[in-house]
Amino acid sequence: xxxxxxxxxxxxxxxxxxxxxxxxxxxxxxxxxxxxxxxxxxxxxxxxxxxxxxxxxxxxxxxxxxxxxxxxxxxxxxxxxxxxxxxxxxxxxxxxxxxxxxxxxxxxxxxxxxxxxxxxxxxxxxxxxxxxxxxxxxxxxxxxxxxxxxxxxxxxxxxxxxxxxxxxxxxxxxxxxxxxxxxxxxxxxxxxxxxxxxxxxxxxxxxxxxxxxxxxxxxxxxxxxxxxxxxxxxxxxxxxxxxxxxxxxxxxxxxxxxxxxxxxxxxxxxxxxxxxxxxxxxxxxxxxxxxxxxxxxxxxxxxxxxxxxxxxxxxxxxxxxxxxxxxxxxxxxxxxx
Amino acid sequence: xxxxxxxxxxxxxxxxxxxxxxxxxxxxxxxxxxxxxxxxxxxxxxxxxxxxxxxxxxxxxxxxxxxxxxxxxxxxxxxxxxxxxxxxxxxxxxxxxxxxxxxxxxxxxxxxxxxxxxxxxxxxxxxxxxxxxxxxxxxxxxxxxxxxxxxxxxxxxxxxxxxxxxxxxxxxxxxxxxxxxxxxxxxxxxxxxxxxxxxxxxxxxxxxxxxxxxxxxxxxxxxxxxxxxxxxxxxxxxxxxxxxxxxxxxxxxxxxxxxxxxxxxxxxxxxxxxxxxxxxxxxxxxxxxxxxxxxxxxxxxxxxxxxxxxxxxxxxxxxxxxxxxxxxxxxxxxxxxxxxxxxxxxxxxxxxxxxxxxxxxxxxxxxxxxxxxxxxxxxxxxxxxxxxxxxxxxxxxxxxxxxxxxxxxxxxxxxxxxxxxxxxxxxxxxxxxxxxxxxxxxxxxxxxxxxxxxxxxxxxxxxxxxxxxxxxxxxxxxxxxxxxxxxxxxxxxxxxxxxxxxxxxxxxxxxxxxxxxxxxxxxxxxxxxxxxxxxxxxxxxxxxxxxxxx
Numbered sequence: 081x082x083x084x085x086x087x088x089x090x091x092x093x094x095x096x097x098x099x100x101x102x103x104x105x106x107x108x109x110x111x112x113x114x115x116x117x118x119x120x121x122x123x124x125x126x127x128x129x130x131x132x133x134x135x136x137x138x139x140x141x142x143x144x145x146x147x148x149x150x151x152x153x154x155x156x157x158x159x160x161x162x163x164x165x166x167x168x169x170x171x172x173x174x175x176x177x178x179x180x181x182x183x184x185x186x187x188x189x190x191x192x193x194x195x196x197x198x199x200x201x202x203x204x205x206x207x208x209x210x211x212x213x214x215x216x217x218x219x220x221x222x223x224x225x226x227x228x229x230x231x232x233x234x235x236x237x238x239x240x241x242x243x244x245x246x247x248x249x250x251x252x253x254x255x256x257x258x259x260x261x262x263x264x265x266x267x268x269x270x271x272x273x274x275x276x277x278x279x280x281x282x283x284x285x286x287x288x289x290x291x292x293x294x295x296x297x298x299x300x301x302x303x304x305x306x307x308x309x310x311x312x313x314x315x316x317x318x319x320x321x322x323x324x325x326x327x328x329x330x331x332x333x334x335x336x337x338x339x340x341x342x343x344x345x346x347x348x349x350x351x352x353x354x355x356x357x358x359x360x361x362x363x364x365x366x367x368x369x370x371x372x373x374x375x376x377x378x379x380x381x382x383x384x385x386x387x388x389x390x391x392x393x394x395x396x397x398x399x400x401x402x403x404x405x406x407x408x409x410x411x412x413x414x415x416x417x
Numbered sequence: 418x419x420x421x422x423x424x425x426x427x428x429x430x431x432x433x434x435x436x437x438x439x440x441x442x443x444x445x446x447x448x449x450x451x452x453x454x455x456x457x458x459x460x461x462x463x464x465x466x467x468x469x470x471x472x473x474x475x476x477x478x479x480x481x482x483x484x485x486x487x488x489x490x491x492x493x494x495x496x497x498x499x500x501x502x503x504x505x506x507x508x509x510x511x512x513x514x515x516x517x518x519x520x521x522x523x524x525x526x527x528x529x530x531x532x533x534x535x536x537x538x539x540x541x542x543x544x545x546x547x548x549x550x551x552x553x554x555x556x557x558x559x560x561x562x563x564x565x566x567x568x569x570x571x572x573x574x575x576x577x578x579x580x581x582x583x584x585x586x587x588x589x590x591x592x593x594x595x596x597x598x599x600x601x602x603x604x605x606x607x608x609x610x611x612x613x614x615x616x617x618x619x620x621x622x623x624x625x626x627x628x629x630x631x632x633x634x635x636x637x638x639x640x641x642x643x644x645x646x647x648x649x650x651x652x653x654x655x656x657x658x659x660x661x662x663x664x665x666x667x668x669x670x671x672x673x674x675x676x677x678x679x680x681x682x683x684x685x686x687x688x689x690x691x692x693x694x695x696x697x698x699x700x701x702x703x704x705x706x707x708x709x710x711x712x713x714x715x716x717x718x719x720x721x722x723x724x725x726x727x728x729x730x731x732x733x734x735x736x737x738x739x740x741x742x743x744x745x746x747x748x749x750x751x752x753x754x755x756x757x758x759x760x761x762x763x764x765x766x767x768x769x770x771x772x773x774x775x776x777x778x779x780x781x782x783x784x785x786x787x788x789x790x791x792x793x794x795x796x797x798x799x800x801x802x803x804x805x806x807x808x809x810x811x812x813x814x815x816x817x818x819x820x821x822x823x824x825x826x827x828x829x830x831x832x833x834x835x836x837x838x839x840x841x842x843x844x845x846x847x848x849x850x851x852x853x854x855x856x857x858x859x860x861x862x863x864x865x866x867x868x869x870x871x872x873x874x875x876x877x878x879x880x881x882x883x884x885x886x887x888x889x890x891x892x893x894x895x896x897x898x899x900x901x902x903x904x905x906x907x908x909x910x911x912x913x914x915x916x917x918x919x920x921x922x923x924x925x926x927x928x929x930x931x932x933x934x935x936x937x938x939x940x941x942x943x944x945x946x947x948x949x950x951x952x953x954x955x956x957x958x959x960x961x962x963x964x965x966x967x
Contacts, residue, residue, distance in 0.1 A: 116926070143915045144915075149671075150670075150671070153670065153671060153672075153673055156673055157673060157824065157829065158828070158829075158830070159824075161827075161828040161831075238567070240570065245655065245656075245667075245671060247667070247671035247672050248670075248671045275657060278654075278655065278657070279570065279572050279654060280572045280573075280653075280654035280655055281654065281655025281656060281657075282655075283671070287928075294554065295553065295554050296552060296553040296554060297553070408672075409487075412487055412656050413486060413487055415655065415656055415657055416487055416490050416491070416656040416657055416659065
């Protein structure tokens with residue numbers, strides 16, 4: 081019993097010291113919460129960081145979280161103490177909820193020239209790319225490519241799909257809304273049916289896409305543009321995006337700056353930077369999504385072969401905000417047992 | 418257990434000395450220390466909920482809780498998977514234990530040591546090994562596909578059961594070997610002289626020993642699986658196969674639904690308390706935990722068929738336990754280890770893990786020693802039962818409670834290191850007391866009178882009597898607590914952030930990340946650190962832990 085507790089305290093302090101972000105730096109640090117595939121070394125993060133740091137005399141720091149919805153959850157938990165200046169990677173579906181949270185400050189960016197499906201316009205959130213949700217199929221697995229939602233729901237239950245949790249992930253939330261847009265009140269019953277085909281529900285897009293590319297699962301919820309990634313980066317047409325007769329759900333991704341930011345002007349400059357070609361031209365072949373400005377560089381050839389989306393589907397964000405909790409509970413009850 | 422010092426104890430020469438005052442002071446100090454440790458533990462485990470119950474409106478209506486279909490489904494699944502996992506572990510562990518006891522071969526001690534490994538292997542690392550062996554693209558699936566059969570879907574109940582069996586079947590096997598080792602040598606001799614056949618030996622000698630240990634073994638595994646978090650999180654595959662632990666974590670980290678989380682925590686704690694209560698009524702000695710199973714001689718001569726069957730069971734059992742280890746090793750070596758080892762994030766996580774582990778293990782040992790010191794003064798009191806109660810409140814529940822309380826007063830993520838250290842320390846206390854307790858008790862029983870007659874009290878007594886006896890088990894307990902903390906994901910899951918990452922947290926994140934094989938490399942790193950730690954400590958502790966022949 082002679083040991084004293086005191087030697088532990090410096091050790092703990094050492095951890096704290098390590099844990100605390102380096103404070104005494106000359107350049108201001110701009111912290112951006114995003115999803116992990118955006119911040120990853122092969123994602124758009126490093127290129128955008130390099131381009132912005134050339135002009136800003138600052139240190140841009142992307143922090144990758146599980147997925148888009150998790151960003152909002154995290155900001156809510158941290159409240160006013162959040163170290164983040166900006167958040168990037170939520171979707172327009174979440175905008176009313178985000179505005180009601182009071183966490184975000186007006187962007188000060190003119191978004192009137194942006195080109196996105198549904199003509200999203202907002203004074204707080206800046207759209208940075210858009211894409212269409214799609215089920216990706218590994219054609220070497222022997223799984224049939226579904227041509228409609230009914231096809232997917234009624235398909236061979238031994239051919240599994242990996243999806244994402246709508247409580248943490250934007251494509252997961254998108255799928256929930258997509259089902260609602262297609263099936264309305266029947267959505268819960270269809271989820272129950274689909275649950276026979278669900279291999280796993282992951283917190284973010286990366287985990288499920290990882291399972292898909294590793295061959296653990298033949299179908300995954302992703303985007304039509306994922307097909308272009310495999311063609312351009314891997315030179316293979318093994319993976320196909322399934323075009324659904326009912327139409328594809330649109331996902332417009334947005335960024336916003338936080339009221340608690342210690343660098344509000346720098347944050348506003350970053351939001352403006354989003355709508356420049358330096359940012360936008362990085363998007364198609366790193367984030368594998370469509371740019372939102374008219375004068376972006378032409379898209380690579382592989383994009384032309386992607387499924388044409390004739391019927392972009394979306395649910396009015398106000399309706400989403402009013403029903404998200406109830407719909408999530410309905411989803412949970414339908415796919416849990 | 419007290420080493421060779423026992424000769425020092427001259428029974429009968431003890432006189433009540435004039436040391437009464439020192440003795441009373443000694444007792445007060447012990448009780449004081451025990452009380453302080455108990456309060457600290459109780460505060461850590463229950464304090465957060467007390468604050469929540471008193472201050473917030475997050476307290477759910479019990480009737481509404483019981484009526485919620487999702488919660489009922491989660492509770493049902495928790496019990497179902499725990500029951501099946503325990504059945505599977507016992508059904509596999511008993512034949513393996515029997516075969517291990519019946520067969521004598523050169524590497525037997527090594528095999529017993531291998532069976533100890535899953536207990537100290539970080540759960541997340543084990544899960545990775547399980548997927549590599551049993552996953553859709555795993556070895557077994559490949560073999561099945563080559564035979565034209567369907568591949569295995571490891572996500573969901575099947576994967577959870579497989580993984581729980583991997584971790585707990587060896588535990589049961591060791592308990593069985595321990596129980597059989599406890600059978601008096603005369604019985605084996607008699608069975609040999611009477612020429613009892615295999616069945617008769619089983620019925621007359623082995624079965625009674627098993628009957629004494631199996632209910633406890635089943636209960637222990639049930640308890641461990643009912644509070645399983647990491648495996649279910651990784652292998653469960655979403656809401657359809659979710660335990661209470663995972664549901665608590667998701668309610669907080671995804672929904673941020675404080676009321677739901679508190680309701681789930683209350684259900685979890687009531688459930689584990691009931692299981693522990695039932696467990697305490699079951700017969701069953703705590704054998705096989707850390708002994709190396711000194712071999713009593715058996716005189717039965719198994720037929721060729723019987724020994725072939727034993728060999729087959731041994732082979733299958735070792736394959737089942739060993740294959741995931743091999744997969745982790747191969748997968749890790751096949752990944753890009755160089756850049757991974759040079760990665761600053763990995764360095765930071767390793768350092769954080771080591772510091773958190775050291776602090777947690779030190780705190781656990783201090784708390785345990787204080788409880789043991791007080792327990793000696795008041796046998797059978799709360800000081801002795803207290804450590805087991807820790808098991809009622811699993812790390813995720815402790816974390817969830819403090820998460821909810823702390824966020825009302827401070828930045829949760831700034832307090833994270835303290836909460837994680839304290840939670841990891843608390844969860845090690847039951848194991849530390851169990852490893853160190855017997856050695857201290859033996860030292861007390863053997864030398865208490867001598868020590869008192871010599872007027873040895875306080876620190877002097879600790880230095881001369883308790884420390885020599887407890888040193889080796891303490892080393893082992895410290896290493897075990899260290900390894901437990903190194904591998905823990907439950908406490909860090911809620912509190913981890915980009916600024917505070919341990920190795921398991923980093924591993925959990927990297928596992929999912931797309932286009933990265935870092936997971937395998939990190940798993941190997943973490944697994945090697947934990948196993949090396951335990952093997953070193955076990956080697957150091959072996960002489961005092963190895964039981965002499967009965």
